Amino acid sequence: MASTYASPIAGLPSQMALHTGRATFNEAYALIPNGVMRDIVTSYLPHWRDSRAWIIARPLSGFAETFSQYIVEVFPDGGSERPEQNPEAEGVLFVVAGQINLTIAGEPHILKEGGYAFLPPGTQWSLVNRTTSPARFHWVRKRYEVVEGIDIPPAFVTNEQDEPIRWMPDTKNTWGTTRFVEPTDLRHDMHVNIVTLEPGAVIPFEETHVMEHGLYVLEGKAVYRLNRDWVEVEPGDFMWLRAFCPQACYAGPERFRYLLYKDVNRHAKLPF
Template identity: 75%
Template structure:
């Protein structure tokens, strides 16, 4: 849509004369799901959602990435759900790519447009409906909330990334920064979903290697991304899925900003053995 800068799946299928060779890969440390493979035939339909389909781009897998699932939802005009979340212990984040949606949380209604962000606590009563005249596409990231004795669960909130500042990393001349929707020191939250921005020519100049799992959906631009042992080209609409300790770095290729929606698990002790 003209009012949205963000990439979203186009659906459909390539022609029968197209070469099949592409960039999709699944390794022991990461997966790359390019935009071109998010076609009609890989969508799913979800219980209690009407006129809706979903690209499931991440799910917990033993021995890989285990903390979250991520969907790209496509809701047609008039579609949606009054019973969206089947897991009472799951929290969620919604991020709107295009279109608009009416989101009701505990009886209060919010209109979400591109850049709209909603945090949905575990056990919250919420519903969503496409009240526009065009399809609405948004990310839905889900994680089982890890409660901690003496720390209350977070409250729901709604924001838009266009109203939030970019917090630039030190010594980068305002070329690499993060839009944060939650204070990193707020221990009520056990996951963060942020937006990372790199200006053309900027880089993440070292191989980050850490315990947090990642889902990275490219909203805008292109870059060369270091994933474990490989340098891979990525562009708007691609998804990268990283297990814990997968080394990662980045060079932003330009000509415009490179931006991605980033999931990571945070602020909890490591589980020791089966729980």
């Protein structure tokens, strides 16, 4: 099923705009609404040309500590031959606007909207926008946790339109996940999936778990439970949840979908 993916509105608001927004940062979660992802909060990255990024998550001691997440905008002819500076970092790219040319270990790929790439640590890759319009994609980064006797997973490229939604049992196909790797594949220590809730569907209990989360709303509207609060969210909003933050959801009148990060399949780190 075709999708329309949200991305930052950029620009700047009017000088007459009211300061009654929804941006929130507290001990359990952060909410970065689409309306605050403007030009003035973008960053520029080393060895990237004609590109900029909204950095919407980064490791913070005492908060979410395992990942960073960017929305990267690449203008025509922009890109990088040296995109990742950390040889221990793995990454996922997910295209939400336009088209990019991605080269992995010398093999070329074209990623259109919905395009998804997994990049294991140490991968040689490059990226360029060869179109005449800007391209935007999410870039999720995590330091890969090596485990003796378990191989590092290989790179792969796909498109979410080619992957099935796996519906939760007893939900009448109203709550499901597009999974890009199998949950039992212990080579992977993070999942970046897409969650779909049909109109009126619910997450019917307060999920409380060790995984950290980044949730970027791709389309639709919902009321989302974050710790003690019920928060209304819409396309382009980003929710950043620390471990054990309770969460639940009531989907709105249209299909509600979000890109979901979580850390998985590893022991909890001990401080000694």
